[in-house]
Amino acid sequence: GYYIQMSEGNKRSYVSKRRQQNAEETRRRILASARRLIVSKGFGGAKIEEIANEAGVAVQTVYSVFGSKRGILLELHDHLAAEADLTALQAALAAAEGNPPQQLRERIAFNMRYYARGADLIEAARSASGVDQGLQEMWERGEARRLERFAELVAKWDRDDVLVPGLNRDEAVDIWWALVSPDMYRLLVLERKWDEKRFADWVFGKLAQLLFG
Incomplete structure (x- = not known):
């Protein structure tokens, strides 16, 4: 038995x-x-x-x-984050605790992975934003999440007093928002044919100077 x-x-x-x-x-x-x-x-x-x-x-x-079709779209969006390895980013940020420049590098690396894997879908959402309700929703959701996650990091750096004197949180987040955006990736990597390492290094150099001095 x-x-x-x-x-x-x-x-x-x-x-x-x-x-x-x-x-x-x-x-x-x-x-x-x-x-x-x-x-x-x-x-x-x-x-x-x-x-x-x-x-x-x-x-x-x-x-x-x-x-629903909207359910598919939202899962596609979440799938991109999984492919870019959001879990690895969170572990890397924790491991780089006390080292803001390294945390910045890890955050940029995650965005590079995300944009590289999702360029087609991101571009479809960007170009249809304002015309196609479903894709507009995806674009807005992605951008809101990008803003919130980096704002959390900036708030921590601000509390630790590592930001350039006189630079407030909102301005620091806005600088990130502009430089590490899917639009900037599209312009320099997809259209001007910069390789991703060059782009990531350039963004890091500019941001490290603007945020930390």
Whole structure:
């Protein structure tokens, strides 16, 4: 009886694991399909039926996994942060405690990873902002999150009294907002063809001087 129970337990565990892997693969396929269609057609032009068809799943599957097209878009946005390794950023910031320039470098490195992986989707959201409600929402959500996260870091530096004398928090955040923006990345890396290391080093040099003196 013991061996039969063990065997049945292993089988259930195996089936459960396979089911989970299949669900994750389905999710990935839907996200990849949605991303291609949203980038090429815009949020409004990408239909759930097309997304499902390209992903090789039923329309109902898309709805059951994401709830709505907006749900897909928000997950795509969160997926970019995961791909850029937000967890690694948080660990790196903690490890660089007491070393503001290194924390600045780590923050810039995260943004570079984020922009490199999401350039197509970010550009679609930027260019459609104000026209396409779904993409505008994604753009605003991304920019608000970028602002909030850096504002937290600036507030800490301000409390530790490491900012340039006379530089207030809001101004420090605004300087970051402008220099480490998807727009600046697009202008210098995508359009002027700077390599990413050159861009990251340039941004760090400017910001370190403006923030810390």
